[in-house]
Amino acid sequence: MGRGSVSKPLKVALLGAGVVGSQVARIILNEPDTLEQRIGRRLELVGIGVRNLDVPREGIDPALLTTDLDGLVSRGDLDVVVELIGGIEPAHALVQTAIEHGASVVTANKALLADELGPLSRAAQEKGVDLYYEAAVAGAIPIIRPLRESLVGDEITEVMGIVNGTTNYILDKMVTDHLSFDAALAEAQALGYAEADPTADVEGHDAAAKAAILAGLAFHTEVTRDEVFCEGITGITEAEIAAADQLGCTVKLLATAKLTSDAGSVIVKVHPAMVSRKHPLAAVSGARNAIFVNSREAGELMFVGAGAGGAPTASAVMGDVVTVARNRRRGTAGHVGAAYTHRPVAPIGESTAQFYVSFEVVDRPGVLARCAAVFGSHGVSLRVVQQSYLDDESSAEEHPARLGIMTHATQEARLSQVLSELREADFVGSQVRMMRVEGF
Ligand SMILES: NC(=O)C1=CN([C@@H]2O[C@H](COP(=O)(O)OP(=O)(O)OC[C@H]3O[C@@H](n4cnc5c(N)ncnc54)[C@H](O)[C@@H]3O)[C@@H](O)[C@H]2O)C=CC1
Numbered sequence: 001m002g003r004g005s006v007s008k009p010l011k012v013a014l015l016g017a018g019v020v021g022s023q024v025a026r027i028i029l030n031e032p033d034t035l036e037q038r039i040g041r042r043l044e045l046v047g048i049g050v051r052n053l054d055v056p057r058e059g060i061d062p063a064l065l066t067t068d069l070d071g072l073v074s075r076g077d078l079d080v081v082v083e084l085i086g087g088i089e090p091a092h093a094l095v096q097t098a099i100e101h102g103a104s105v106v107t108a109n110k111a112l113l114a115d116e117l118g119p120l121s122r123a124a125q126e127k128g129v130d131l132y133y134e135a136a137v138a139g140a141i142p143i144i145r146p147l148r149e150s151l152v153g154d155e156i157t158e159v160m161g162i163v164n165g166t167t168n169y170i171l172d173k174m175v176t177d178h179l180s181f182d183a184a185l186a187e188a189q190a191l192g193y194a195e196a197d198p199t200a201d202v203e204g205h206d207a208a209a210k211a212a213i214l215a216g217l218a219f220h221t222e223v224t225r226d227e228v229f230c231e232g233i234t235g236i237t238e239a240e241i242a243a244a245d246q247l248g249c250t251v252k253l254l255a256t257a258k259l260t261s262d263a264g265s266v267i268v269k270v271h272p273a274m275v276s277r278k279h280p281l282a283a284v285s286g287a288r289n290a291i292f293v294n295s296r297e298a299g300e301l302m303f304v305g306a307g308a309g310g311a312p313t314a315s316a317v318m319g320d321v322v323t324v325a326r327n328r329r330r331g332t333a334g335h336v337g338a339a340y341t342h343r344p345v346a347p348i349g350e351s352t353a354q355f356y357v358s359f360e361v362v363d364r365p366g367v368l369a370r371c372a373a374v375f376g377s378h379g380v381s382l383r384v385v386q387q388s389y390l391d392d393e394s395s396a397e398e399h400p401a402r403l404g405i406m407t408h409a410t411q412e413a414r415l416s417q418v419l420s421e422l423r424e425a426d427f428v429g430s431q432v433r434m435m436r437v438e439g440f
Pocket residue numbers: 015016017018019020021049050051052069084085086087090108109110111135136139192193194195196307308309310313
């Protein structure tokens with residue numbers, strides 16, 4: 001740290017010039033004077049690691065480009081490495097090498113951090129360099145810094161939000177514009193919201209990575225991606241979207257991290273949910289993200305804004321670059337707030353929620369009572385019961401009806417027992433589906 005004289009510029013290397021990297025390069029190259037004023041030293045972009053040198057890149061001097069990313073991060077004179085290639089390898093090895101060579105690191109790579117945040121934070125701390133990653137969760141929205149710094153004197157009890165722009169965009173388009181899943185996904189990809197492999201978005205893995213990072217920061221522990229309960233949005237049916245609408249709800253992919261009642265462990269989960277339209281999260285449209293934080297002293301806080309896209313994400317990256325560069329200028333490194341407690345992740349069965357359960361039954365005397373008895377026998381109380389008739393008139397005597405049942409809040413383990421019993425019942429004529437409910 002503190003290399004060279006005060007007048008020497010701080011050297012930055014950028015890895016990746018895709019949707020986000022190209023926007024970060026644009027800001028660094030186009031606004032040198034503004035950045036210098038904010039940092040107190042000039043920033044010099046000394047290299048950009050790319051896969052293909054032949055791709056035309058507007059505004060970027062080709063002499064800056066290299067395909068030797070390992071050579072770039074091993075130079076030994078870098079102040080900041082900005083990792084925006086995504087994925088686990090070689091991003092992991094490159095970040096490690098950068099830290100070993102004394103560079104601070106800024107990354108937007110939640111997939112990497114969801115597994116390696118603990119070890120990389122420790123490596124950075126040992127080396128006396130920074131590891132900043134504001135863009136890794138909810139794009140442009142400041143949420144890492146608030147959890148790591150602003151709220152560190154408080155006791156957070158719950159973090160819940162919409163943290164994937166692609167799925168929020170898809171669900172919004174399906175609900176509001178009646179677009180098909182595939183058409184909405186194609187739009188989200190064209191707008192630069194989706195991951196390189198959009199399966200990470202639609203199956204909930206991207207949100208689960210972010211949930212792991214949020215849970216670790218909020219509860220001062222280490223949570224990895226594979227500990228997060230995760231369900232994506234691909235199985236959602238049109239009937240569920242219509243039922244949600246009838247109940248005054250909309251469907252959102254939620255990521256939640258909360259303490260168990262004894263505060264000894266954490267529940268971390270990602271799943272689609274019917275969200276009451278009275279809840280502020282229901283109004284979060286398009287690719288926007290929003291995160292609720294509940295804490296003992298501050299109460300409820302909500303952070304909302306652009307969760308994806310090149311320029312908004314570059315805003316968060318540049319905030320980190322300026323902060324890290326200021327630290328380099330002063331010869332310091334911010335403490336990264338390493339996990340100091342061990343709070344295990346509790347099984348999903350210990351989670352408490354309201355549920356919406358739907359299935360078809362044969363419409364004959366006593367069936368509704370038998371259904372209700374299944375819920376009652378497991379101590380699950382019913383809040384709303386809907387019955388509708390299907391268009392299929394094929395069986396006049398045994399006319400099928402669809403039941404939609406919303407429960408009061410109950411433990412998920414109890415609800416699982418209800419679902420198993422319904423799946424075995426002879427009066428249930430279809431797949432039994434369940435969706436969690438929020439804010440009803
Ligand atoms: N696009 C978005 O809205 C957001 C993205 N992020 C994260 O930012 C990071 C970058 O995302 P995008 O810019 O969207 O991805 P992208 O796929 O548009 O860009 C990644 C770039 O890195 C290059 N690259 C990949 N592996 C490489 C290698 N081994 N050597 C050289 N170049 C390599 C690719 O060719 C591509 O140009 C990812 O970690 C992503 O999860 C975070 C928040 C929002």
